[in-house]
Amino acid sequence: MDLLSVLNPVAQQRGMMNIIKPNQRPSTLEGATVGLVWSGTHGGDLALNRAGEMIQERFSNVSVNFYTGGNYPSPPHIVKQAAEECDVVIGATAD
Amino acid sequence: MCHDMIEIEKMGKPAVPIVSGRFTDDAKASSKAFGMPDLQFVVVPRIYRNLADDLCVSQTEEVIDDLIQTLTSEGKDVSVIEQQESVIRFEGEDRYDAVLKMNKEFTLKDWSDALPIYPPTEEKVRELISGTSLPADHVVCDMPPGFGLATVEKIAINAAMAGAKAEHMPIIIAAVKCLSEMGSHGGKSLLMSTSPHAPILMVNGPIAKEVGLNPGSALGPGRDNEINITIGRAFYLCLKNIGMWYPNKMDMDTIGTTRKFIHCVAENEEMSPWPSYSEDRGFSKTDSTVSIFITDGELDVQDQGNTSADGLLKTLAYGITFGNTTLGASHAEGHQRLIFMPPDVAGPVGGEGFSKQDAKDFIHSHANTSLGKMIQYMPINDARVDERWNWLKDKTEEERLAIEVPLLHSSSNIDIVVVGADRAKTLVFPSGPTAATVGIDQYK
Numbered sequence: 450m451d452l453l454s455v456l457n458p459v460a461q462q463r464g465m466m467n468i469i470k471p472n473q474r475p476s477t478l479e480g481a482t483v484g485l486v487w488s489g490t491h492g493g494d495l496a497l498n499r500a501g502e503m504i505q506e507r508f509s510n511v512s513v514n515f516y517t518g519g520n521y522p523s524p525p526h527i528v529k530q531a532a533e534e535c536d537v538v539i540g541a542t543a544d
Numbered sequence: 545m546c547h548d549m550i551e552i553e554k555m556g557k558p559a560v561p562i563v564s565g566r567f568t569d570d571a572k573a574s575s576k577a578f579g580m581p582d583l584q585f586v587v588v589p590r591i592y593r594n595l596a597d598d599l600c601v602s603q604t605e606e607v608i609d610d611l612i613q614t615l616t617s618e619g620k621d622v623s624v625i626e627q628q629e630s631v632i633r634f635e636g637e638d639r640y641d642a643v644l645k646m647n648k649e650f651t652l653k654d655w656s657d658a659l660p661i662y663p664p665t666e667e668k669v670r671e672l673i674s675g676t677s678l679p680a681d682h683v684v685c686d687m688p689p690g691f692g693l694a695t696v697e698k699i700a701i702n703a704a705m706a707g708a709k710a711e712h713m714p715i716i717i718a719a720v721k722c723l724s725e726m727g728s729h730g731g732k733s734l735l736m737s738t739s740p741h742a743p744i745l746m747v748n749g750p751i752a753k754e755v756g757l758n759p760g761s762a763l764g765p766g767r768d769n770e771i772n773i774t775i776g777r778a779f780y781l782c783l784k785n786i787g788m789w790y791p792n793k794m795d796m797d798t799i800g801t802t803r804k805f806i807h808c809v810a811e812n813e814e815m816s817p818w819p820s821y822s823e824d825r826g827f828s829k830t831d832s833t834v835s836i837f838i839t840d841g842e843l844d845v846q847d848q849g850n851t852s853a854d855g856l857l858k859t860l861a862y863g864i865t866f867g868n869t870t871l872g873a874s875h876a877e878g879h880q881r882l883i884f885m886p887p888d889v890a891g892p893v894g895g896e897g898f899s900k901q902d903a904k905d906f907i908h909s910h911a912n913t914s915l916g917k918m919i920q921y922m923p924i925n926d927a928r929v930d931e932r933w934n935w936l937k938d939k940t941e942e943e944r945l946a947i948e949v950p951l952l953h954s955s956s957n958i959d960i961v962v963v964g965a966d967r968a969k970t971l972v973f974p975s976g977p978t979a980a981t982v983g984i985d986q987y988k
Contacts, residue, residue: 491926537615
């Protein structure tokens with residue numbers, strides 16, 4: 450019999466050294482401002498707009514804001530604006 | 545998009561990406577890379593980009609309940625911090641059997657390139673670490689796209705798997721560092737793209753000859769390229785197991801490319817009429833450097849008898865004229881051409897008094913093509929089309945096809961590296977963004 454010992458090649462990820470948990474969710478979207486962040490790729494806008502419409506159909510007093518920086522990742526000011534102006538945000542990975 | 549949603553979460557607001565099916569593992573991997581492994585997302589079956597409008601809408605409607613639930617209820621903590629064992633043991637009937645079992649397991653975990661690897665034993669890894677003066681626990685960089693900690697030891701482990709030797713370590717370490725200096729577009733986004741963007745390493749300076757890198761027929765399999773292959777493979781394994789560049793997780797190619805069996809070449813400085821690539825970038829002739837180019841294809845541009853600079857460079861200019869131009873606002877300067885120019889082209893061109901810049905200028909001025917052909921890839925009404933192209937919207941297809949424009953924005957979008965054996969066969973790569981170059985000697 451032979452026992453071969455080798456070293457593990459996989460590195461520790463920086464992102465996993467300081468994990469951030471997602472934020473607490475609102476219990477309802479009633480009266481919420483919903484942000485839609487579009488990367489500019491075909492179809493993602495259709496998806497986001499339809500999602501926004503359906504949320505407005507199901508909850509009252511929902512405002513929908515649409516944001517795009519024309520590419521991905523979005524420019525930092527677009528991301529910041531969406532975070533500041535909205536209660537929740539939806540994005541679409543169209544690629 | 546996961547990156548953007550995580551940034552919004554970091555600013556205190558719930559954010560949910562809608563993820564296309566094939567990208568589920570990509571979303572999980574990206575969430576880990578960006579520090580939020582529990583990012584909540586909703587999955588639709590198909591990728592939106594090439595989907596008909598009605599299908600974009602209908603597949604979104606089908607997940608609206610999931611989307612609302614994800615926005616209004618706490619997700620389960622799904623992340624489990626995986627404790628990686630630092631030593632892995634394989635028991636076999638004999639050493640050969642144990643090595644086979646190790647290879648089977650490493651391939652299963654997707655830690656290799658699916659070809660047999662050399663066992664990264666502690667003894668072998670220590671031997672490789674002796675090739676640099678840096679300590680084993682020194683962090684060279686956070687290696688993109690997944691930002692693993694590139695310690696000297698982890699680099700050595702992956703280099704050992706590739707069959708590298710101690711004298712190769714300074715090149716491999718410098719290459720790992722070099723990728724981290726390419727910026728978020730070339731160093732991360734393009735590597736994760738659905739297009740087959742692949743790095744290629746190019747070494748300048750004395751170390752190339754010292755370790756036996758082949759500057760001649762430098763790409764391809766076989767004995768003559770043993771060192772080129774080994775160093776390139778070591779870098780690939782680092783990119784995979786340190787940079788987390790795992791296929792279908794952080795490497796989302798639609799078809800893929802054999803260029804991802806990454807190669808390392810040396811510039812053929814002895815046969816070049818010009819200063820080397822690294823000298824162009826401010827290094828001295830006695831400095832050893834590694835440069836990384838991100839390539840997106842390759843084409844042989846052959847010349848069958850021209851001997852003058854005018855003839856050879858026109859062949860090249862016409863040969864590199866293919867592909868797209870960027871219509872978007874960002875990365876507008878990103879489309880480039882990396883030219884591996886053989887001595888049988890560079891020599892006569894330089895011999896007629898052309899500097900390297902003269903050659904680039906000549907190629908640029910003769911590489912013109914139909915704008916209509918170059919923009920066919922993206923509908924002109926796409927939201928990403930920059931407003932400077934608005935004037936095109938009034939043109940018919942025939943009018944757009946008739947407009948001739950330069951292939952590239954400027955001659956600075958052309959890189960020339962002299963590589964190759966006898967014969968005027970130039971290898972051209974669509975490439976970009978601008979390469980990064982790092983000194984190797986600091987890692988000896």
